Amino acid sequence: MRAIRLICVGLWLFGAGGAFGQIKSVNAPDDDPAGPATMARAAKAYDASRTEAKGLRQVGWHDLAARTAYQPTIKLQGDRWFLYVGHHGGRTVNPLNGQQEENGTSILDVTNIHKPKLLFHIPGDKGKEAPGRETGGAQMVRVCGGGELPGADPAKFYMLRTFGESGQQIWDVTVPAKPVLVWRVDGLASTHKNDWDCNSGIALLVHTGMSDVWKIQRVTHVYDLSNPEKPRKIREISLPEHLRSASAKDGPAALHGPILGRNGLDRVFFGYGTNKDGAAVILDKKKLLEGGPDVSADSLKQMEIGRLTLPSFLGAHTAFPLYGLKPSRFAFDKSEQARNFMVVVNENNTTACGESRQMVYIADVTDEKHPMGVASYEPDERSGRFCERGGRFGAHSSNESQAPAFYGRLMFFSWFNAGVRMLDVRDPYSPKEVGYFIPARNQNTDYRCDDEKKRRGCVRVIQINNVEVDERGYVYAVDRANSGLFILDVTGDARKIRGPVVR
Numbered sequence: 048m049r050a051i052r053l054i055c056v057g058l059w060l061f062g063a064g065g066a067f068g069q070i071k072s073v074n075a076p077d078d079d080p081a082g083p084a085t086m087a088r089a090a091k092a093y094d095a096s097r098t099e100a101k102g103l104r105q106v107g108w109h110d111l112a113a114r115t116a117y118q119p120t121i122k123l124q125g126d127r128w129f130l131y132v133g134h135h136g137g138r139t140v141n142p143l144n145g146q147q148e149e150n151g152t153s154i155l156d157v158t159n160i161h162k163p164k165l166l167f168h169i170p171g172d173k174g175k176e177a178p179g180r181e182t183g184g185a186q187m188v189r190v191c192g193g194g195e196l197p198g199a200d201p202a203k204f205y206m207l208r209t210f211g212e213s214g215q216q217i218w219d220v221t222v223p224a225k226p227v228l229v230w231r232v233d234g235l236a237s238t239h240k241n242d243w244d245c246n247s248g249i250a251l252l253v254h255t256g257m258s259d260v261w262k263i264q265r266v267t268h269v270y271d272l273s274n275p276e277k278p279r280k281i282r283e284i285s286l287p288e289h290l291r292s293a294s295a296k297d298g299p300a301a302l303h304g305p306i307l308g309r310n311g312l313d314r315v316f317f318g319y320g321t322n323k324d325g326a327a328v329i330l331d332k333k334k335l336l337e338g339g340p341d342v343s344a345d346s347l348k349q350m351e352i353g354r355l356t357l358p359s360f361l362g363a364h365t366a367f368p369l370y371g372l373k374p375s376r377f378a379f380d381k382s383e384q385a386r387n388f389m390v391v392v393n394e395n396n397t398t399a400c401g402e403s404r405q406m407v408y409i410a411d412v413t414d415e416k417h418p419m420g421v422a423s424y425e426p427d428e429r430s431g432r433f434c435e436r437g438g439r440f441g442a443h444s445s446n447e448s449q450a451p452a453f454y455g456r457l458m459f460f461s462w463f464n465a466g467v468r469m470l471d472v473r474d475p476y477s478p479k480e481v482g483y484f485i486p487a488r489n490q491n492t493d494y495r496c497d498d499e500k501k502r503r504g505c506v507r508v509i510q511i512n513n514v515e516v517d518e519r520g521y522v523y524a525v526d527r528a529n530s531g532l533f534i535l536d537v538t539g540d541a542r543k544i545r546g547p548v549v550r
Contacts, residue, residue, distance in 0.1 A: 085437060085497060085504035092435035095488040095508070099431075102469055102482020102541040103522065107534030109163040112139055113491040114150045116525035116532065117186040118240075121157070121448070121517040123549075124192065124204050128517065129223050130155045130163065131190055131206060132525060132532065136174040136183025149173050151185040152208055154223045160521055160534045166224040172211025181527075183211045187238070190220065191245035191275070198248065198274035205229070205275040207250060209238040215252050217275045229276050237264045240304025242447075248273025249336065251305045251315070256283045260342050263289040265301040267317070269335065284335065286319070286328065286351075287344040299326035299356070303364050303394070308332060309449050312370055314352070316389060320362030322396040322405055327366035327389055329353040329415055353415040355391065360403035364394035365445050369409075372455050374474040386413045388421075388475045395441025395463060399497045399504070400434035405441040407460060409475045421476050426465045426483070437506035438495035438528065439463035444513050452520040452548045457481070457541065459522055461511045467524045467535065471544055481541040484524070485509060486533055493528040520548035 089095070098105070111132060118133040134150035141148045143165065151171030156164045174183020187209045193199035206218045206226065215238065217230040235254040243250040248271055256266035266285040270278055288298025300320035308314040315335060317328040334350035357363060369388040377384045389412045393405035406425040410418040425442070426433070433440040443461045446453070453459075458478075460468045466485030470478045488507055497504030512527035522535040537545050 079503055079505065081497065081504035086506050088435050089437045089506045089508065092432035098487045099466070099485040100483065102537065102539050103467065103484040103535045104538050105484070105486070105533055106521070106536045107157070107160040107163050107532075109155060109165065109532045110491055111153055111525070111531045112142055112165070112168070113529045113531075114139055114153065115181055115493070115527050115529050116512060117184075117527075118188050118513050119515045119523045119525050119532070120188050120190050121515060121523060122190040122192070122204065123518070124223070127156060127158045128519070129166075129220075130157045130523060130532070131188045131220075133186045133188040133208060134171060134184045135181030135186060135527070136171070136211065137181060138173075141168045143168065149183060152188055152206070154220065154226065155532075156223070157523075157534065163532065163534065167226060169218065169226055172213060174211050185210055187241050189241055189243040189250075191243055191248075191272075195245035196248045196273050196275070199276075207241060207243050207272070207275070209241065212236055212238050214238070215241070215254070217272070217278065230278055237301075239265060239302075242305050242307050243272060244307040244309065246309070249307060249332075251307065253302055253304060256285070257342075260291060261285060261289055262291045262293075263301045265303075267302060267305055281336065282338060282340045283342060284338075284347060284350070286326075287347045290342070290344055290347075293344065300324040300362065303362070306365070306367060306447060308368055308370075312368065314368065316366040316368055318363035318366045318391070320357070321364060321394040322362045322402055324359055325357040325362035325393065327355045327357070327363045327391045327410070327418070329389070329412065329418075353412055353418050355389070355410050355418040355420070357391070357393075357408075361393050361405065363391050364443060365390070365392040365447070367392070367445050367447065367458075369455055369472060369475060372473070372475065374476060376474060376476065383413055386411060386475075387415070388412060389418065390445060390458065390472070390475075392445050392460065393442050395439045395443060398439050398495055398499065399437065400428075400440055401497075407442055407445070409472075409478060411475070422478055424468075424470060424478050424480070426462060426468055426480070431465060431485075433465050436464045436508055437497075437504075438508035438510050440465055446514050446516045446522075448516050450516055450518045452518055452546050453516050454546070456544050456546055457537070459514045459516060461514045461524065463510045463512070463527070464508050466509065466511045467514050467522065469537070469541060471541070473544070481544070482537070482539075484533070484535055485511075486526075486530065489530055492526075492530045495528060518549040520545055
């Protein structure tokens with residue numbers, strides 16, 4: 048048995064090019080003394096062959112060619128719905144052409160959610176092969192229609208994506224099966240979560256900034272992409288503490304990602320840090336745009352409206368606005384019946400519960416200068432023995448679409464081995480879990496290890512990475528451990544909470 052396994056590993060190395068191939072066999076080597084114990088612990092914790100669900104049911108699935116997945120973005124183009132999936136680094140065979148390609152961006156037709164169809168895969172960056180890191184790929188993707196953008200060809204659609212950690216690109220995806228590159232900038236570093244407001248054309252691109260100005264690895268680059276074929280950079284921004292001229296030694300960690308306020312909300316929400324030294328910051332969008340290209344501590348301070356500084360052991364992956372809510376508990380109050388909130392999602396960054404628990408926190412920001420934490424949420428670890436299942440357990444991200452079907456009613460969070468968690472947020476002072484979905488492990492599910500660098504204590508485990516929603520009322524969850532795309536529908540009592548949908 049040992050000899051056969053070595054032959055398989057050798058063939059894998061020849062065909063897939065090292066650690067970036069489909070790394071199922073080498074992740075759990077025969078001589079790993081921790082492997083059997085870890086797998087036995089995981090087997091006792093749960094039945095990996097069984098889907099666990101409440102309030103959510105699977106209505107569609109696609110294997111995504113067994114690629115590790117990050118950001119899903121859904122767009123209605125004409126009378127058809129398309130899903131754009133950004134991938135972490137790695138490589139596998141593209142089933143459309145039989146060629147091995149670096150993980151990049153998968154484009155699927157999801158008009159029939161029961162039968163998602165892969166139309167095209169745009170290869171990404173090779174990245175650097177580092178143990179335990181999925182570098183390269185093309186993680187982040189946003190899409191806008193020319194008819195929404197103020198200065199674009201109304202007949203076209205455009206996709207903004209990162210290219211590994213080293214570049215930003217815009218593609219013409221008017222014909223999703225035949226994307227065309229229209230703009231790129233290379234030679235960058237540390238790209239991550241971009242955002243793009245289709246109505247204004249303003250985009251926030253995340254990567255390293257001017258080295259003589261910033262002492263932090265990621266800052267926000269503000270662009271006018273109202274005409275994506277003629278991008279115009281407006282300025283760079285970050286926090287005053289991140290300036291090289293700043294006297295303060297301490298401050299929030301590097302930027303993780305921004306979310307632009309939609310539907311007339313003149314605010315931008317930023318999450319700094321991932322699993323430590325975090326902060327959620329609210330900026331005035333008008334001042335952000337009008338500040339000019341020069342960077343100064345005063346201009347950065349003027350645009351900042353409010354900040355929620357987190358404990359040193361928590362980070363802010365996502366800061367999501369829930370503005371204009373009217374919780375029933377305040378219905379008879381003479382003032383502040385309508386409240387504004389910010390949902391702050393930490394990010395778990397280690398396997399086997401190896402760090403401080405990363406969760407979801409909700410702040411009342413009705414008085415934006417003084418954010419106040421009012422609630423928190425996490426699944427009960429004991430209910431699923433999640434720390435024993437293997438892989439990561441903890442928060443990662445929330446849906447970022449503000450589709451009317453869900454906004455201010457239901458939110459969805461990816462929780463790695465605890466799957467998708469669905470919360471009733473109509474009263475953010477008392478959010479309630481009303482559903483969850485943890486898919487069964489499948490033939491593509493990859494290993495995750497207690498010690499990724501040494502490949503010790505490895506088990507095959509679900510790792511739901513990101514989740515998004517559309518105006519039809521469907522939920523899209525993708526898996527970091529290669530298990531594919533899961534399309535979900537809300538069921539039972541939770542369905543009564545959902546708002547109007549597009550059919």
